[in-house]
Ligand code: NAD
């Protein structure tokens with residue numbers, strides 16, 4: 551059944567891909583975004599699409615898009631560089647913004663899916679991370695503005711489900727990349743791709759032995775759409791369990807870009823998680839989902855996008 555769906559953070563990397571997927575499935579989409587880290591450039595492909603509308607809106611302020619059947623809450627600064635710059639705004643969108651959108655779901659009896667994060671696990675002592683692990687987060691460290699905002703969001707989403715019966719879902723997203731990842735947001739794939747394509751040295755923070763598991767955007771969106779259709783209310787990890795050290799990731803980028811860039815070391819940021827890899831047994835069992843795109847394939851599919859950004863002079 552075609553639905554009228556609200557996507558917050560619609561002008562961001564993931565929100566814009568989600569809008570594309572929902573429209574392709576026949577739905578009508580209302581996108582909102584305050585453009586603090588996103589850009590309407592990410593929605594250019596939807597120009598003239600009659601089932602899509604966009605409104606510049608801060609979700610921390612009261613708003614009402616009219617009757618909607620489902621809400622995807624994706625608004626929040628997401629990269630360490632962005633949320634460090636926008637610390638209080640990140641805490642506000644994770645708290646007030648989440649509550650505002652849950653109130654809309656309650657008012658319109660709409661389904662609700664919140665974009666949570668692997669960052670809820672902090673610097674994990676359990677590896678790979680299973681959904682039942684409660685995490686190891688420094689509540690007052692530099693990453694806490696993001697981690698604790700997301701942990702509060704999970705708590706309030708579960709409360710609206712338990713106390714008010716809202717049909718909520720929580721996805722814990724692990725590092726995702728692909729076209730429309732902002733080239734200047736400081737995340738490792740955007741930094742390495744742009745550095746390699748500009749012939750600059752790739753900056754490894756620390757000794758590069760810390761690990762991440764990188765999910766290509768189309769795989770992630772497919773998992774999220776399945777979760778939204780499910781009856782699961784507890785958190786579900788969606789990510790690619792193929793784990794890479796940051797040094798190995800740098801080598802993959804050099805290989806795919808065909809460049810011989812130097813690799814240089816920079817200081818490791820405080821509280822940078824040492825290891826991160828999702829246990830996706832739950833997503834596999836519950837949703838029949840698993841990622842299909844390898845890191846190498848995903849980097850190849852993203853190459854033209856990053857080349858275009860670099861030649862347009864984006865920094
Ligand atoms: P992004 O920065 O590209 O997109 C976030 C969007 O939210 C931006 O367009 C921004 O302008 C908007 N936004 C921020 N605060 C807002 C507010 N108060 N009101 C309205 N709009 C606001 O980041 P992304 O990678 O697309 O992340 C989307 C969501 O997924 C975030 O909630 C993020 O925490 C979550 N997530 C992403 C990843 C990842 O690897 N990309 C991993 C874990 C979780």
Ligand code: UDP
Pocket residue numbers: 629630725736737738739741742753754755756760762796818819822823
């Ligand atoms: N990183 C790096 N060089 C960079 C950017 C990031 O070595 O230019 C490292 C960072 O310290 C972290 C990992 O890459 O260990 C992933 O960083 P990112 O900011 O992409 O996301 P995080 O998973 O830390 O939120």
